[in-house]
Amino acid sequence: MNIQFIIEVIGTIAFASSGAMVAIRKRLDLFGVLVLGATTAVGGGIIRDIILQITPPGSFQNPVYFMLAAITVGVIFLICYLNPYFLDMRFLEGYERLMNILDAIGLGAFTVLGAQKAVYAGYENYRFLAIFLGVVTGVGGGLLRDMMAGITPYILKKHIYACASILGAMAYIYGRLLIPDSLALVIGAAVVIIVRMLATKYRWNLPVARIPKSK
Numbered sequence: 307m308n309i310q311f312i313i314e315v316i317g318t319i320a321f322a323s324s325g326a327m328v329a330i331r332k333r334l335d336l337f338g339v340l341v342l343g344a345t346t347a348v349g350g351g352i353i354r355d356i357i358l359q360i361t362p363p364g365s366f367q368n369p370v371y372f373m374l375a376a377i378t379v380g381v382i383f384l385i386c387y388l389n390p391y392f393l394d395m396r397f398l399e400g401y402e403r404l405m406n407i408l409d410a411i412g413l414g415a416f417t418v419l420g421a422q423k424a425v426y427a428g429y430e431n432y433r434f435l436a437i438f439l440g441v442v443t444g445v446g447g448g449l450l451r452d453m454m455a456g457i458t459p460y461i462l463k464k465h466i467y468a469c470a471s472i473l474g475a476m477a478y479i480y481g482r483l484l485i486p487d488s489l490a491l492v493i494g495a496a497v498v499i500i501v502r503m504l505a506t507k508y509r510w511n512l513p514v515a516r517i518p519k520s521k
Contacts, residue, residue: 309488313495315374317415322347322375324408325451326382332455336383342451343379344372350446354420354439358427406506409448414498417444417471418478418491433479440475441468466505474498
């Protein structure tokens with residue numbers, strides 16, 4: 307079992323869980339929870355493969371990740387169905403903390419895998435493209451999740467989200483020039499997760515234009 311597959315499994319489980327949690331909070335039925343969880347898990351990779359003109363996208367060539375996402379979502383749904391107090395407002399802070407952790411892990415995993423896919427597709431010398439595709443892979447699933455759930459996407463407002471993905475993709479792309487590819491993958495993912503966790507803890511946000519209140 308190689309490091310790439312391990313990272314893919316971790317990212318799939320993390321993003322599928324975050325998608326399922328959002329869907330459950332939005333009171334979607336089981337099918338809706340499955341769709342949102344699977345979309346979050348594989349959506350970014352599908353967007354990346356379409357840009358790279360890989361047809362059909364890898365997620366359809368090897369449906370193991372769809373299956374893994376479905377199993378993860380099913381377990382999350384069953385837990386919440388049998389224990390509805392998990393969704394009580396008293397647990398909202400814990401829910402937000404869990405969502406941030408799952409999102410950070412999924413974002414880190416898929417960012418570096420997306421950048422690696424671009425490199426392996428023959429675009430190693432097009433570093434901007436590789437970084438861009440890493441970010442698209444990392445944020446794409448969460449973006450689709452939030453749009454489908456009718457909420458403002460995390461990447462547009464939440465604690466240095468896309469910026470963390472950019473830093474992680476850059477760490478992988480430039481790190482692999484100096485160290486083995488597998489180690490660069492781990493370091494790149496770790497950069498994303500650490501930046502996301504620090505941004506959440508210390509509430510780092512990009513500046514927002516202030517709109518004066520009407521009198």
